[in-house]
Amino acid sequence: MSLRIVVCVKYVPDATGDRQFTEDLTVNRDDVDGLLSELDEYAVEQALQIADEADDAEITVLTVGPEDAKDALRKALSMGADKAIHVEDDDLHGTDVMGTSLVLAKAIEKAGYDLVITGMASTDGAMGVLPAILAERLGVPQVTLLSEVKVEGGTVTGRRDGDTASETLEASLPALVSVTDQSGEARYPSFKGIMAAKKKPVESWDLEELEIEADEVGLEGSWTAVDSAAQRPARTAGTIVKDEGEGGKQLAGFLAEQKFI
Amino acid sequence: MAEVLVYVDHVDGAVRKPTLELLTLARRLGEPVAVALGAGADATAAVLAEHGAVKVLTADAPEFTEYLVVPKVDALQAAYDAVSPVAVLVPSSAEGKEIAARLAVRIGSGIITDAVDLEADDKGPVATQAAFAASFTTKSRVSKGTPVITVKPNSAPVEAAPAAGTVEALAVTFGALATGTKVTGRTPRESTGRPELTEAAIVVSGGRGVNGAENFGIIEALADSLGAAVGASRAAVDAGWYPHSNQVGQTGKSVAPQLYIASGISGAIQHRAGMQTSKTIVAVNKDAEAPIFDLVDYGVVGDLFAVVPQLTEEIQARKG
Numbered sequence: 030m031s032l033r034i035v036v037c038v039k040y041v042p043d044a045t046g047d048r049q050f051t052e053d054l055t056v057n058r059d060d061v062d063g064l065l066s067e068l069d070e071y072a073v074e075q076a077l078q079i080a081d082e083a084d085d086a087e088i089t090v091l092t093v094g095p096e097d098a099k100d101a102l103r104k105a106l107s108m109g110a111d112k113a114i115h116v117e118d119d120d121l122h123g124t125d126v127m128g129t130s131l132v133l134a135k136a137i138e139k140a141g142y143d144l145v146i147t148g149m150a151s152t153d154g155a156m157g158v159l160p161a162i163l164a165e166r167l168g169v170p171q172v173t174l175l176s177e178v179k180v181e182g183g184t185v186t187g188r189r190d191g192d193t194a195s196e197t198l199e200a201s202l203p204a205l206v207s208v209t210d211q212s213g214e215a216r217y218p219s220f221k222g223i224m225a226a227k228k229k230p231v232e233s234w235d236l237e238e239l240e241i242e243a244d245e246v247g248l249e250g251s252w253t254a255v256d257s258a259a260q261r262p263a264r265t266a267g268t269i270v271k272d273e274g275e276g277g278k279q280l281a282g283f284l285a286e287q288k289f290i
Numbered sequence: 291m292a293e294v295l296v297y298v299d300h301v302d303g304a305v306r307k308p309t310l311e312l313l314t315l316a317r318r319l320g321e322p323v324a325v326a327l328g329a330g331a332d333a334t335a336a337v338l339a340e341h342g343a344v345k346v347l348t349a350d351a352p353e354f355t356e357y358l359v360v361p362k363v364d365a366l367q368a369a370y371d372a373v374s375p376v377a378v379l380v381p382s383s384a385e386g387k388e389i390a391a392r393l394a395v396r397i398g399s400g401i402i403t404d405a406v407d408l409e410a411d412d413k414g415p416v417a418t419q420a421a422f423a424a425s426f427t428t429k430s431r432v433s434k435g436t437p438v439i440t441v442k443p444n445s446a447p448v449e450a451a452p453a454a455g456t457v458e459a460l461a462v463t464f465g466a467l468a469t470g471t472k473v474t475g476r477t478p479r480e481s482t483g484r485p486e487l488t489e490a491a492i493v494v495s496g497g498r499g500v501n502g503a504e505n506f507g508i509i510e511a512l513a514d515s516l517g518a519a520v521g522a523s524r525a526a527v528d529a530g531w532y533p534h535s536n537q538v539g540q541t542g543k544s545v546a547p548q549l550y551i552a553s554g555i556s557g558a559i560q561h562r563a564g565m566q567t568s569k570t571i572v573a574v575n576k577d578a579e580a581p582i583f584d585l586v587d588y589g590v591v592g593d594l595f596a597v598v599p600q601l602t603e604e605i606q607a608r609k610g
């Protein structure tokens with residue numbers, strides 16, 4: 030039996046660009062270039078490694094996002110994923126994590142899966158809670174924040190390096206895994222991979238196909254409301270000195286002045 | 291008066307500081323009812339009472355340590371059902387966020403993560419958050435259900451506010467999902483004797499410029515002279531010079547101490563995401579063009595191998 034892996038990937042504004050909010054206080058996705066969230070590349074990488082180890086596996090990459098989010102799918106396909114699903118609908122604008130997780134859960138169930146893999150957090154919203162919510166919605170074990178992951182004979186094992194301890198975890202499939210940026214460098218797409226990706230299937234689904242009502246998602250259906258977003262005032266320029274042999278002492282002087290010593 | 295559920299982060303009964311900060315915030319919204327789970331839960335009551343908990347709901351069961359996250363969600367949900375609170379506050383640790391998120395789905399509520407402040411409002415609590423690597427400050431509310439909010443360390447002062455702190459046993463029935471993910475092994479992180487990174491008043495960090503694990507002693511010596519925690523950039527962690535648990539930034543810890551000292555760190559956006567809201571920022575870097583200097587209150591352009599040891603020595607001399 031083939032191992033069906035679904036990888037959730039997000040299309041995000043480039044973190045090194047000048048990220049802003051729009052008037053309706055959603056993330057401005059027009060003025061900064063978008064890309065496949067770097068943290069989701071690790072999820073794609075682990076999916077590829079797990080598929081390599083399995084006799085027979087199929088990797089589907091899934092995204093919920095605007096038209097341009099196809100770029101993220103294309104990148105994942107060029108890394109080696111087999112096919113892609115793009116959930117796109119005008120009514121999705123402004124959806125928060127509860128709505129996004131609902132859409133992802135329905136799409137994952139429709140696609141069919143044994144293993145869901147996500148990144149540890151998105152690089153824009155950076156909540157890091159979607160994986161846990163998705164596991165709750167799907168009713169499968171969550172094996173999250175792994176720096177190492179392995180799938181063998183219907184069991185997933187992994188290591189989670191937490192705040193107070195490093196834990197080894199184990200769960201039976203079907204399960205949901207999230208991986209951290211400690212899980213191993215993601216590969217670069219090869220030229221061959223990029224060419225092959227152009228021929229791989231990308232399906233588009235809308236809310237109707239997933240039997241989700243418009244008012245369950247979007248800005249209106251959001252479970253949270255942003256009242257205001259203000260740019261932090263730039264930090265005022267401080268004193269900069271060049272070390273001429275007394276730099277450490279000068280710095281100590283500043284710290285004493287500020288009552289840290 | 292309305293009750294606010296506060297999830298307690300503790301290690302064998304020793305309550306961690308962010309939970310006491312949560313009690314300060316919870317008192318702005320109502321009467322704090324604390325939920326303490328696992329070994330030593332009962333022992334948390336005294337300190338929680340001192341900081342305003344009117345009630346402490348406790349439960350212990352092997353499931354809390356033998357399985358990941360979900361047993362704790364079952365328990366928090368039991369507390370939620372018993373109390374019917376106006377809000378649920380959880381410390382923003384990796385596990386705390388997962389517990390809060392799953393509870394939110396179950397009770398049909400929206401969730402806000404990583405708040406740095408909370409105010410009461412007639413429409414429910416208003417949470418302040420930092421967005422886009424802390425270049426924006428947002429204010430948000432949960433608009434559906436009972437607000438579930440996770441709060442970052444150092445978001446409020448710890449205040450004494452004695453209350454009853456009556457201990458009550460919480461009855462928990464574990465659902466089918468509770469035993470889904472088995473914890474097959476646990477290696478506790480070794481204590482360094484230094485303050486916890488996210489809780490420390492001063493953080494001293496080193497980056498690629500430190501140039502080797504053996505040189506981190508220079509950073510540690512400075513930290514110890516100030517009673518500070520030690521942090522590292524991802525470049526230093528990836529090189530294997532310092533443990534990942536000390537990484538500051540987007541995929542490491544986010545810190546907001548009174549003083550942050552960065553040595554040999556360029557100040558990439560992902561690093562800034564984790565330290566930009568520190569009160570005072572100081573940097574030592576030999577490159578005058580390093581972006582970290584845009585953030586600093588005081589910066590020294592120079593070789594850290596000369597500047598940092600001299601600083602440490604001068605601090606020790608001044609402290610006598």
Ligand SMILES: Cc1cc2nc3c(=O)[nH]c(=O)nc-3n(C[C@H](O)[C@H](O)[C@H](O)COP(=O)(O)OP(=O)(O)OC[C@H]3O[C@@H](n4cnc5c(N)ncnc54)[C@H](O)[C@@H]3O)c2cc1C
Pocket residue numbers: 067068152210496497498499500522523524525526537538539540541542543553554555556557558559560561564574575576577580592593594595
């Ligand atoms: C998705 C993602 C997540 C990331 N998450 C994080 C994160 O959580 N935390 C993080 O830190 N980074 C993170 N990064 C990496 C980040 O982009 C940078 O690569 C990293 O912060 C660089 O670390 P650094 O400043 O130590 O190294 P560099 O950028 O190489 O800077 C080293 C600095 O040291 C100075 N220097 C060298 N020698 C000396 C000397 N003798 N004396 C004084 N100064 C000296 C140099 O002038 C230079 O400015 C992430 C990146 C991505 C893509």
Ligand SMILES: Nc1ncnc2c1ncn2[C@@H]1O[C@H](COP(=O)(O)O)[C@@H](O)[C@H]1O
Pocket residue numbers: 037038039040066068069072091092093094126129133146147148149150151152154155156157158159160
């Ligand atoms: N719109 C989306 N489409 C697909 N996957 C997503 C989406 N948003 C979040 N994810 C996945 O959930 C993970 C955590 O996201 P978050 O909780 O938003 O930080 C990401 O690393 C992705 O794998």
